[in-house]
Amino acid sequence: MNSNSGYNRLFDPMAETGQPLDFAQHGLGQRTVGNPFSEKAKMSVRNLNVYYDDKQAIHDVSLDINRNEVMAMIGPSGCGKSTFLRCLNRMNDTIDNCKVEGEVTLDEKNIYHRKQDVVPLRARVGIVFQKPNPFPKSIYENVAYGPKIHGLVSRRAQLDEIVEDSLRKASLWDEVKDRLFSPGTDLSGGQQQRLCIARTIAVSPEVILMDEPCSALDPIATARIEELMAELSQNFTIAIVTHSMQQAARVSTRTAYFHMGRLIEVNDTRRVFTNPEHELTEAYITGRFG
Numbered sequence: 001m002n003s004n005s006g007y008n009r010l011f012d013p014m015a016e017t018g019q020p021l022d023f024a025q026h027g028l029g030q031r032t033v034g035n036p037f038s039e040k041a042k043m044s045v046r047n048l049n050v051y052y053d054d055k056q057a058i059h060d061v062s063l064d065i066n067r068n069e070v071m072a073m074i075g076p077s078g079c080g081k082s083t084f085l086r087c088l089n090r091m092n093d094t095i096d097n098c099k100v101e102g103e104v105t106l107d108e109k110n111i112y113h114r115k116q117d118v119v120p121l122r123a124r125v126g127i128v129f130q131k132p133n134p135f136p137k138s139i140y141e142n143v144a145y146g147p148k149i150h151g152l153v154s155r156r157a158q159l160d161e162i163v164e165d166s167l168r169k170a171s172l173w174d175e176v177k178d179r180l181f182s183p184g185t186d187l188s189g190g191q192q193q194r195l196c197i198a199r200t201i202a203v204s205p206e207v208i209l210m211d212e213p214c215s216a217l218d219p220i221a222t223a224r225i226e227e228l229m230a231e232l233s234q235n236f237t238i239a240i241v242t243h244s245m246q247q248a249a250r251v252s253t254r255t256a257y258f259h260m261g262r263l264i265e266v267n268d269t270r271r272v273f274t275n276p277e278h279e280l281t282e283a284y285i286t287g288r289f290g
């Protein structure tokens with residue numbers, strides 16, 4: 001990749017003009033490089049634009065997320081990763097000043113269709129947040145709540161089975177099996193995050209969204225969650241936003257690089273971290289900005 005003044009300016013877009021970089025002027029952001037599309041898509045996003053009041057946070061993003069893959073979303077702070085992720089299960093609907101345009105499909109059905117009920121949608125596309133947020137209820141109730149409200153069980157024995165199975169899949173069962181009726185909030189941060197993952201799994205989602213799920217955790221708890229992601233990807237489709245490039249490299253099969261609301265590059269994770277196609281991706285992964 002050549003070094004020239006235009007290229008160098010990309011590393012510090014504010015430096016010369018004091019204005020955000022004009023992507024059109026640099027011929028950037030007109031088209032995502034790499035492989036944003038796939039024939040095995042579980043979810044497809046087309047021409048997504050997202051605004052907070054008049055400010056545009058996502059610009060014309062199109063991307064497919066495959067069945068049983070772990071897709072990592074990376075990029076500098078404020079580039080729109082979380083906004084994009086929240087569009088995948090309409091969590092942005094809960095933000096008053098947020099407007100979403102474009103199409104997002106799950107198994108080829110538009111999730112923004114006016115007849116789409118968001119409650120079953122969010123059971124099919126679950127989300128785990130940055131900060132573990134167990135309900136102020138017992139460990140058991142945290143996991144049992146979703147299956148109960150979604151009417152997935154009719155008998156107590158069935159519920160017990162789902163709770164145990166979900167806690168096992170979240171790699172937490174052995175640590176909590178003797179204290180299922182103590183408060184979820186008494187667990188350590190890492191255990192609470194695994195409890196939140198168990199809660200998400202309990203309603204049999206097809207896709208799990210994770211928004212920086214390890215940022216509040218220590219390295220040991222982080223390693224547990226990362227191992228878990230590899231196991232979960234055998235049964236679920238996972239999209240994860242992470243600030244940690246090491247984490248993206250460790251857990252994901254494909255990586256999407258966002259920059260100032262644009263999707264710059266999507267490629268196999270190994271390719272992104274060893275031989276990125278776009279100069280902006282290269283600048284980011286080599287630590288020249290972000």
Ligand SMILES: Nc1ncnc2c1ncn2[C@@H]1O[C@H](COP(=O)(O)OP(=O)(O)OP(=O)(O)O)[C@@H](O)[C@H]1O
Nearest residue numbers: 052057075076077078079080081082083084095097
């Ligand atoms: N509720 C909101 N109201 C107004 N602007 C918002 C809101 N949420 C996000 N934004 C803006 O939208 C842009 C994208 O934010 P977003 O949180 O999606 O980025 P991000 O890449 O996830 O950032 P970070 O890595 O810092 O979490 C930013 O400019 C942010 O300030």
